[in-house]
Amino acid sequence: MRALLPALSLSVSVLLALFPPAGRAADAPLSEVVRETAAPAAVTGLQARDYLDNNDRGDKIELSWCLSADDGAGALSVLEYRVWRSQAPDEQGELVATLEPGTAAHVDTGVTPGVAYYYRVEAFDGALSSPAATAGPAVGRINLFQTSRLPVLVLSLAFFAMVIWFTRLAARGTNLFVRRIPGLNAVEEAVGRATEMGRPVLYVPGIGEIDDIQTIASLTILSHVAKIAAEYETPLIVPTARSVVMSAAEEVVKEAYAEAGHPDNYNPDNIRYLSDAQFAFAGAVSGIMMRERPAANLYLGAFWAESLLFAETGFETKAIQVAGTANVSQLPFFVTACDYTLLGEELYAASAYLSREPKLLGGLKGSDWMKVITICIIVAGVVLTALGVPQFGRWFFTQ
Amino acid sequence: MNMTLIGTTLAALLTIAVYSFLYKDNPFYKFAEHLVVGVSAGYYLVIYYYNFIDPTVVSPVFRLRIGGDAILLGGVDWWMALIPGLLGLILYARFFPKIGWVSRWALGIYVGGYSGLGIAPVMQARVLDQIRGGALPVHALHTGQGWTNLLLVVGLLGTLTYFFFSLKHKGVLGGLARIGIVFIMVGFGASFGYTVMSRVSLLIGRMNFLLHDWLRIV
Numbered sequence: 203m204r205a206l207l208p209a210l211s212l213s214v215s216v217l218l219a220l221f222p223p224a225g226r227a228a229d230a231p232l233s234e235v236v237r238e239t240a241a242p243a244a245v246t247g248l249q250a251r252d253y254l255d256n257n258d259r260g261d262k263i264e265l266s267w268c269l270s271a272d273d274g275a276g277a278l279s280v281l282e283y284r285v286w287r288s289q290a291p292d293e294q295g296e297l298v299a300t301l302e303p304g305t306a307a308h309v310d311t312g313v314t315p316g317v318a319y320y321y322r323v324e325a326f327d328g329a330l331s332s333p334a335a336t337a338g339p340a341v342g343r344i345n346l347f348q349t350s351r352l353p354v355l356v357l358s359l360a361f362f363a364m365v366i367w368f369t370r371l372a373a374r375g376t377n378l379f380v381r382r383i384p385g386l387n388a389v390e391e392a393v394g395r396a397t398e399m400g401r402p403v404l405y406v407p408g409i410g411e412i413d414d415i416q417t418i419a420s421l422t423i424l425s426h427v428a429k430i431a432a433e434y435e436t437p438l439i440v441p442t443a444r445s446v447v448m449s450a451a452e453e454v455v456k457e458a459y460a461e462a463g464h465p466d467n468y469n470p471d472n473i474r475y476l477s478d479a480q481f482a483f484a485g486a487v488s489g490i491m492m493r494e495r496p497a498a499n500l501y502l503g504a505f506w507a508e509s510l511l512f513a514e515t516g517f518e519t520k521a522i523q524v525a526g527t528a529n530v531s532q533l534p535f536f537v538t539a540c541d542y543t544l545l546g547e548e549l550y551a552a553s554a555y556l557s558r559e560p561k562l563l564g565g566l567k568g569s570d571w572m573k574v575i576t577i578c579i580i581v582a583g584v585v586l587t588a589l590g591v592p593q594f595g596r597w598f599f600t601q
Numbered sequence: 602m603n604m605t606l607i608g609t610t611l612a613a614l615l616t617i618a619v620y621s622f623l624y625k626d627n628p629f630y631k632f633a634e635h636l637v638v639g640v641s642a643g644y645y646l647v648i649y650y651y652n653f654i655d656p657t658v659v660s661p662v663f664r665l666r667i668g669g670d671a672i673l674l675g676g677v678d679w680w681m682a683l684i685p686g687l688l689g690l691i692l693y694a695r696f697f698p699k700i701g702w703v704s705r706w707a708l709g710i711y712v713g714g715y716s717g718l719g720i721a722p723v724m725q726a727r728v729l730d731q732i733r734g735g736a737l738p739v740h741a742l743h744t745g746q747g748w749t750n751l752l753l754v755v756g757l758l759g760t761l762t763y764f765f766f767s768l769k770h771k772g773v774l775g776g777l778a779r780i781g782i783v784f785i786m787v788g789f790g791a792s793f794g795y796t797v798m799s800r801v802s803l804l805i806g807r808m809n810f811l812l813h814d815w816l817r818i819v
Contacts, residue, residue, distance in 0.1 A: 489631065
């Protein structure tokens with residue numbers, strides 16, 4: 203295409219020379235015809251500035267401009283943009299980039315930190331270049347702080363401040379309201395039902411690692427469930443897919459039994475490591491359901507494709523089932539096959555609600571008010587965008 | 602009979618043993634279940650050793666020291682490997698009741714470290730990107746895109762409201778939360794259908810294995 207257009211331009215010029223339009227002498231030389239061809243419109247608003255990124259070494263300068271009026275829409279078709287770099291404002295300098303039409307930004311890599319550069323950008327239509335837009339001087343600098351991530355810092359600090367504030371309030375004994383989550387009532391009901399039937403409770407804390415926040419939330423709920431199971435003297439089976447999670451679950455259940463005043467009822471054999479392999483774990487848990495016939499199955503934590511296998515097998519055994527996960531892709535299966543489901547963040551809220559632990563309550567309240575801030579910003583963004591101020595949304599763009 | 606055919610036949614028989622669970626729990630399923638659990642546990646033990654323990658602790662501290670090369674782990678001195686190694690070892694303190702509490706240190710460092718590292722990416726991915734993606738132009742209601750944007754903004758605000766736990770869902774808040782749960786359920790329905798389709802393709806894959814690769818009847 204790039205080769206075709208100059209050839210076409212030349213052909214038109216030749217035709218014009220052979221069959222001149224009115225107002226031009228037939229004997230005018232061909233070079234004059236070419237000289238008369240207009241150059242594409244220049245780019246506007248060229249800006250050159252230091253580029254900020256992770257591990258910034260100061261070797262990049264960012265350029266941005268508004269497209270030539272002839273780029274796609276004008277009478278002349280821009281074939282490419284040419285970017286020139288120099289160390290003096292009146293020099294043409296070195297061609298550092300040739301860019302496709304429609305490109306309005308470029309990052310010049312490989313500049314020397316601390317050196318001032320000038321840039322020229324031209325639109326080229328295959329025959330002529332537009333007048334150059336110039337910008338500079340721009341200097342690449344080593345930046346310790348990435349300013350484009352300022353929104354992350356601001357919102358993180360606001361979030362931390364709210365969490366600390368609410369945690370202190372909770373620690374002082376202030377009654378922080380948390381609405382009751384429907385699925386939570388079902389947890390106690392499920393353990394009670396298992397007790398009446400004289401069958402165990404199965405608690406699966408997901409297949410996430412201990413660093414997964416869902417697993418941590420699940421272990422908090424496990425503590426609550428273990429206390430109820432200890433009080434009711436109902437066996438509690440906890441199969442795990444990660445060795446560290448098994449260690450943590452052992453600690454949690456043992457402590458809960460001690461707090462409930464039944465340390466002797468704690469059976470370490472019921473906290474089981476099965477397998478790290480997802481479907482081996484799913485098969486083994488299904489086997490436990492079929493053979494030990496727990497009357498209540500609780501699936502709370504991080505789950506993936508095994509979710510439906512658990513829920514369907516539990517349904518077959520006619521156990522009451524309560525599930526909860528923040529993995530959105532698995533929630534539909536739990537909603538379909540379980541009696542109660544904690545949706546997404548309800549899992550975290552449940553752990554705070556049950557434990558009334560100041561740190562968890564502070565985290566829940568902090569994230570609640572963070573949502574209020576988010577809603578306000580979105581509404582403000584929608585209104586400002588409608589009023590023709592799109593820059594607002596750009597402030598939240600981070601690399 | 603070549604080894605490939607033996608392997609295919611074993612895999613096919615194990616597949617049938619697993620599918621027999623659809624009828625009811627039986628000895629064939631139990632055999633397949635215990636086999637896969639045992640094999641996978643052994644497999645992961647080896648994987649963890651060669652992928653984590655050996656390159657991060659054993660090689661830097663022992664093997665390369667003997668060979669005279671004291672540097673590994675991207676330029677970190679060999680003794681630095683002792684820190685995670687020691688943290689890993691003290692997890693086993695739980696087997697000794699008197700010093701069992703020491704194992705909590707390792708867990709605390711592990712959980713705290715990962716949580717801290719996760720805050721900035723989560724803030725960016727789940728809050729900032731959501732804000733940026735949610736501030737959509739909704740004034741151009743004479744276009745289809747304007748209505749789509751409006752639907753997205755209302756759904757987003759309703760969903761955020763549903764997950765607000767500090768107030769009871771009554772009045773305006775209750776109304777917005779109800780809109781939110783409707784959007785959530787519509788999303789679940791779409792996701793359910795999509796995932797079921799992918800599971801059906803897995804089933805087709807196993808049937809293809811049994812009927813084509815093993816029995817060769819299709």
